Amino acid sequence: MKKLFEQVYGRKLDSFEETKYSLPLYLQDGKRFYRVSVSGKAFVVVFFENQERFNIKTLKKQLASYQNALKEDAVYGFDKISSFQRNSMIENDIPFVSRNGQMYLPFMGVLFEKCAMGEDVVKERFAPGSQLLFLLFLYENDSYTKLEAAKRLQVLPMAISRASKQLLEKGLIEEKKQGTGIVMTVSVKDRRELYEKARKYLINPIQGVMYLPNGKVDSSAPASGEFSLSQRSELGYPKYVEYALYKDLPFFKELVGVDPDLNYEADIVRVQKWKYDPVMLSCNGQVDPVSLICTFEDTNDERIHKCLKDVKEEIWNWQII
Template identity: 35%
Template sequence: MLENALKNAFGINCHLEQIKLKGLPLYMVSGRVFYSAVMGDASFLIVKLSDKEKFGVVAFKKQLSQYMEKTGLNVAFCFDDITRVQRDALIAKEIPFISLPDQIFLPFLGVMLSNNLKRKMIVSTDKMMPATQCLFLYLLYKSGNDFFIKKQAADDLGLTKMSITRASEQLKQMDLIREERVGKEIRMVPNYRGRELFEVAKDYLINPVQKVVHTEITKEEGLFIAGETMLSRHSMLAAPSEDVYAVVKGSDIVSSFEEIDTRWQDDITTSRVELWKYDPGLFANNGEVDPVSLAMSLSDNADERIEGELQSFLEEYKW
């Protein structure tokens, strides 16, 4: 692809050969791929950077000199994608670069630049955002699908175009999915399935519970069985003294709650209601929250009995 792109850009035959470089610091060779390039009378070295590397023009400028001194060739860095700010910084420092399909700055050979640059979206990969977890659960529980159309997923989950874009980008950066464009469709393809997908993603998942309130309420429309109450239905765990329900924060139901302080009113039968960061109804089944969200809602519980029964419940769940 790189060979053909350079040939088409300058109308000159291009020959690339992958090579290895020795005698350089580890950070200048680790994770990078090197190509010897010949185009007409010009010979140069292409340094293909890993997409996990941090961008720094000052470091690239220093490395450029070291590569040129080592090989005696002109050198160009190759990026999967760059932003307008990054492109302009490279040009200002006179650092040759290639970023396909239409950002090529090779002063020793030729220049082809386009204003068709997308702003690169940067999202945290420490923990999932609530919208990302919604999208993840959507992909997880529909594991029979080979791919998912982004627009359809957004419609099904009630997410805006921006929210679905940020959510899918976060899953991509966590290496949980990849995206493929087919015509006008953008397809999301999970890199794992079922239990394996859950296990790989487990450290990224968040506790969906934002707040807990105690109120004198019985089960009603819009509330879903959750927490220890749900777990007790699927294990040997005894039912808790308070029924536990979940509802999305901001629900109209929440505004009707009369919150009770159980420390002072222990003579009233109350329910524990978890206010969630996303709608538990999206993945509920038979009035109960989904297993993965249940597991994450109990993840901060230090009770070994709960931890053990939860583990058994997940092992028996048919992924």
């Protein structure tokens, strides 16, 4: 854990030391405590010695207890976390650090993903709209006018202008004025070469995940996650049936999810809330292959990565219906 802070903060790390506190057993059992100071700002890392699964509601409730008892900001520490756990904690404003290079410290204005592994700076990655436009080029035509692309993706022309600017800056497309409009054309027509050229800019489309009673989600929603992967490879049937939906759908307004720890698996489905509309790129009830691969970017499961190799082969023949 100390090494992570040293890699991120360098000389700004004032101190890092393990400390013992007199706390109730339920707050102390299975935990180790580290007092950290960065640029004069002190906080306590409550490190879980052995915690693969946790309840978000419990974490949030106990966070207040830690802060009241310690009289300082408290941060949860983990050996490693999944992308779902990371997103859930960020959505619930729960500060955390993880040895697999992820950090969320809202009281210091810090959000790093794989920060200790030399990944691309977040601003260099695609914006959601840019990724959607890129995938349209990858799967369908080599060129579009901005109006054609806006109509195809059901967005405003201004959104296409913003997205095309980012693709242009990264050398993925070229633009040429034609009459009163602007034609966008891919810089390379070979799909494999175009994909490899853009791969380092791709983002995970999942903004958050929620669990809903079975039957709440329309069957027309495209399958995603391990549920989709199990239908496209030799991966075994997953724990939950899982779908992807656009985060801004009216469907989500005032919708209350259920706690998966308190409900039977067969009675609930898992819903991924995407930053762009997965339906735009879906085919035969499945999310598109590139987006599916991106949803597993933080997964270390070798079994899943092996199956994703099969999904990658779909890219070259994917046709949106």
